[in-house]
Every structure is written in structure tokens, then in C-alpha cells.
Amino acid sequence: MSTPTDLVGPGVRQRAGSSTRTRLTLRTIALVYLGLLVVGPVALMTYSAFADGLRPVIETLTDRAFLHALKLTLIILAIAVPLNTIFGIACAIVVVRQDFRGKRVIDSMLALPLGVSPVVVGLALILVYGARNGWVGPWFMEHGYRIIFSTPAMVLATIFVTLPFVAREVIPVLREIGTDQEQAASILGASPWQTFWMITLPAIRTGVAFGVVLTAARALGEYGAVAVVSGKLAGRTETLTLHVEERWLAFDPVAAYTTSLVLAAMAIAILVIMRRLTPKEH
Amino acid sequence: MLNVADRPAAATHPRNVAPAVHSFGAPLLRGAVGAWMAVIVVIPLFAVAVAAFRRGPEGFWSAISNPQTVAALGLSFGASFVVVLINIVVGTVIAWVMIRDTFPGKFVVDALIDLPFALPTIVAGLTLIALYGPKSPVGINVAYTRAGIVLALLFVTLPFVVRSVQPVLAEIDEEMEEAAFSLGAGGWTAFRLVILPNLLPAILSGAGLAFAKAIGEFGSVVLISGNIPFKTEVGAVNIFNQIENDNVAGAAAISVVLLGMSMVMLIIIAIIEQRGGRHEHAH
Numbered sequence: 001m002s003t004p005t006d007l008v009g010p011g012v013r014q015r016a017g018s019s020t021r022t023r024l025t026l027r028t029i030a031l032v033y034l035g036l037l038v039v040g041p042v043a044l045m046t047y048s049a050f051a052d053g054l055r056p057v058i059e060t061l062t063d064r065a066f067l068h069a070l071k072l073t074l075i076i077l078a079i080a081v082p083l084n085t086i087f088g089i090a091c092a093i094v095v096v097r098q099d100f101r102g103k104r105v106i107d108s109m110l111a112l113p114l115g116v117s118p119v120v121v122g123l124a125l126i127l128v129y130g131a132r133n134g135w136v137g138p139w140f141m142e143h144g145y146r147i148i149f150s151t152p153a154m155v156l157a158t159i160f161v162t163l164p165f166v167a168r169e170v171i172p173v174l175r176e177i178g179t180d181q182e183q184a185a186s187i188l189g190a191s192p193w194q195t196f197w198m199i200t201l202p203a204i205r206t207g208v209a210f211g212v213v214l215t216a217a218r219a220l221g222e223y224g225a226v227a228v229v230s231g232k233l234a235g236r237t238e239t240l241t242l243h244v245e246e247r248w249l250a251f252d253p254v255a256a257y258t259t260s261l262v263l264a265a266m267a268i269a270i271l272v273i274m275r276r277l278t279p280k281e282h
Numbered sequence: 283m284l285n286v287a288d289r290p291a292a293a294t295h296p297r298n299v300a301p302a303v304h305s306f307g308a309p310l311l312r313g314a315v316g317a318w319m320a321v322i323v324v325i326p327l328f329a330v331a332v333a334a335f336r337r338g339p340e341g342f343w344s345a346i347s348n349p350q351t352v353a354a355l356g357l358s359f360g361a362s363f364v365v366v367l368i369n370i371v372v373g374t375v376i377a378w379v380m381i382r383d384t385f386p387g388k389f390v391v392d393a394l395i396d397l398p399f400a401l402p403t404i405v406a407g408l409t410l411i412a413l414y415g416p417k418s419p420v421g422i423n424v425a426y427t428r429a430g431i432v433l434a435l436l437f438v439t440l441p442f443v444v445r446s447v448q449p450v451l452a453e454i455d456e457e458m459e460e461a462a463f464s465l466g467a468g469g470w471t472a473f474r475l476v477i478l479p480n481l482l483p484a485i486l487s488g489a490g491l492a493f494a495k496a497i498g499e500f501g502s503v504v505l506i507s508g509n510i511p512f513k514t515e516v517g518a519v520n521i522f523n524q525i526e527n528d529n530v531a532g533a534a535a536i537s538v539v540l541l542g543m544s545m546v547m548l549i550i551i552a553i554i555e556q557r558g559g560r561h562e563h564a565h
Binding site: 027029031034115118124125 | 382533552
């Protein structure tokens, strides 16, 4: 995803063929499209949040419901991201370094969460973990654990939608580095675990980091899947994205805009990290 | 860290399988990965399929042939189709501008393209409603219309075609384009005959991903569409309402149809990517 300008080289400037007019026309189309679709709306929302001064913004940011939503979002992030990072690395090792039947199944399953509507993810979790009619929900309920309409379901939904990101980033890197160094390490007497920590992990760390960032971005912004399983109980099962919707529907646009800006700021921070991480690979 | 010199190493181990290194605990790791995938993804999705046919094929059919549901699924399909067509044209133009053009502030534009990836969908919908909703300062109001749905889907699918085409376009030699020009081909002819055939797999793969995203989209659409049955209610919102009304079997049936549509798309992409890969190796 980097700016591939450097790939194009010096030939760019002395464009013999494509006329200046074509180039300017296409540039205008691209910029106007992005302006109308992305820049305009985001800029107006930023402006609207601050339109009545700083006071309402500060009130929103210190409001209990907002703070609770922020906390819940961070808790979900803190559980889902590490779990999917460990899974993603393990999955990549299994898919690239191991040879067994069913490997292709795992490989193709990795594309699955990307094609499932968030609402369907929520429905799927209700069907398995629902307290009344779910497959295992009633059992958990008997033992005192509520899954649906509670934090565990929101964590599960987030894990589902972010499942493939780390694996999909690490798999190509693992393929690329080959096994020479790993084999050398093991010949020199390193245990598999030592080989992993000292050879494999350092070699794939950029891919891992990129995957973690993508996972965090998606986890932060997930709305549909979480909306279905949360029950939207204000102050209890409300994440930041749900809080945005709740405030908007309660005719409190400034709070909705302000919360949106907090999410947008996090999203932009994530974009900046992504850019730092991708000198050439993406 | 990963330079070209590393590549031959990978080539000498074409299958990249090193039983000597990771054999310890390999079946255990494999089992853990498979189990995690089963618990998180496979079993829940299987539960959807089971619930969809809980009342037999008739139950399934009656759920998905409900006129309101048919309208919602049709709208999702139609809007996604329109959005993909727009993305194919504008996405390719943006990719071309990002690769072949230089202008001040280009890096900002490049970052803007990724913004819809990172921005939560509900926030995307809200920003659009702020500018193009009932209180629009520019006097455009597409709230509660199908145009609003298309707008929201265009926002969330912006990066797909652009990011898919960009790297391929960067590798196409500009001399090839120039050769076409110098032989007297006009801009459009050169593009159509020289560049487009090379870009087509990338364009289609991006378009397929955009379609899969658009067909099930919920967060960005839900606020701007107003969810009026038969008019602006999309498939995902229809499923959501069925769940709220405690009709999980009906919701599951519609989900299966929606899943089917995006699976077909993902399979088509996989085929295109495989062909594209083979094509590359042939060079």
C-alpha cells in the first residue's frame, strides 16, 4: 500500500505520450471524486463537532457513557488482538512450513471471514451462544456465564471479523524467507522453540506488526457484528461505535460527531503506523 | 530486511516445508490452529446453515421468497453492482493518477485512499449524512434514498480497485505505453490495447473484493438509508430486523443467500488471481 512513485523512476517526468490534457483531466477526476466522497464529509464532521465551541466536546469526552464505551472498546481490543496475533503466526507456520492433508482447507478458510456480512457474524454467534436456544449458550448460562448481550460475545464477534489479518500478512513473508536459517539453527542445536524466537520471529516481525495494526483497526471500528450481539445496553454493552449510533439517534449530533472524531483520530494514528511499517513490502 | 538476495533461498526450497525444524509439536500446533478456526468461524457459520433449514426446504424458501426480503436482497445486489461499476472506472483512474502523475501533496491523497479502510463504517455513514443529509450545507440530500446507499457503499469500497491496480500498473513498463503512442495510437487506444489487458485481472480482483464487501455492508448504510422496507432496506438490515423480531430461522435463511453471493465472488477472485499468477510466471 505504499506510494509506488519511487518504483516508477525518472521516466515519469518526460512523458512523451500521454498528453498534458489527458493527465490533468484524469487528475481532476480523481481529486474531485476523493474530495466529494472523503475529504468533504470528514472535514464537515470535524467542523460540526467544534461548531458550538469546545465545551460540548469536553462534556462528551468526560461523559460517563462515553468513558465506559471507550473502556469497553479497549478491553475488547486488548483481548482480541493478542489472541489473533498468536493464532495468525501459528496459522502461517502451519500453512507455510507444514505439509499435511487439509492444509488447503485452512488456507482457503482464511478468506472466509472477509466475505461474511458483519450482521451474519452476529447471527451465527447468537445461534451458538444464545442463552435460550443456542447450541452451547444454555449450558454456559447454567454455569453462570452470559455470552450473548455481554462482553464475551462482543469479543468473539471481534475475533471472528479480524481472524485472517495477521495470518494473511505473515504467510507471504514466511514463504519469502525460506528455511535456510531455520535449518542452520536447528543443525547447530537450537530447539524448535529457540529457532522460532531467535530466527523466525525476528524475520517476520514486520509482517506481524502490519497484521496487528490491521487487526486493531478493524477491531476498533467493528460495528455490525457487535451491534447484533451486544443488545446495545447503554453504559454496559456499548462500544465506541455503538455509542456513536446511540448518540446520533438520541438527537445529540455533537456527541456523535465528537465520538466519531475520537475513532477517526485512532484510525488515522493506525494509518500513520501502517505507513511507517511499509517501506517496500506493501 | 527482505531484499532480493533472499529470494533464491526461497527458490531452493520450493515447498518451503522444513520437517526437521518444526516437526516437534507440529501436529499439536496444527490441531490448535484447526480447533481455533472451527470454534470461531466454522461452527458458528455451520449453525447458520442448520438454522436456515430448520423448517425444511419449504421454510427456507418461504423465508427468502418473502417480498420484502426479495426487495432487500435485490437492492443489495443492484446497489453493489452499480458501485462496483463506478469503482472499476474511477478506481482505475485514481490508480493511474497515483502511479503516472506527480503533483504536490500526492502523499496526502495516497493516505486518503486508505482512510475508508481504517475509518469505522458507522463513522463513514455519519460523515456522509452530515454533508449529504437533511441538514446539508450544500443543499444535497440523499438521506433515505437509494442514491444515499450507493454513496455509502462507494465510500467503504474506495480502496479495493485502487490498491489492487496500483502495484500492477507500477510494473507495466511505461515504454510500452510510449511505444504505442509513438506508433500513432491515441491516448484511449493506447490504454485500451496496451494497458487495459494487463490490468484486467487486477481490476476484476479488486472489483470482486469490493462487491463482497458491498453486498453485506451494514454499518455505513444503516443511518443514511433510513431502512424503508421495499425502498431503502438492504439485505444486511433486513437480516438485522429479523433477528430483532426473534425470527432467527428467517434471518439465517437470508444470511445463507447473502453468504452464497459473496462466496461466489470470492471464488471467482481466487480463480482470477490464480490465472494472473500463472500469467506472471509465463513472462
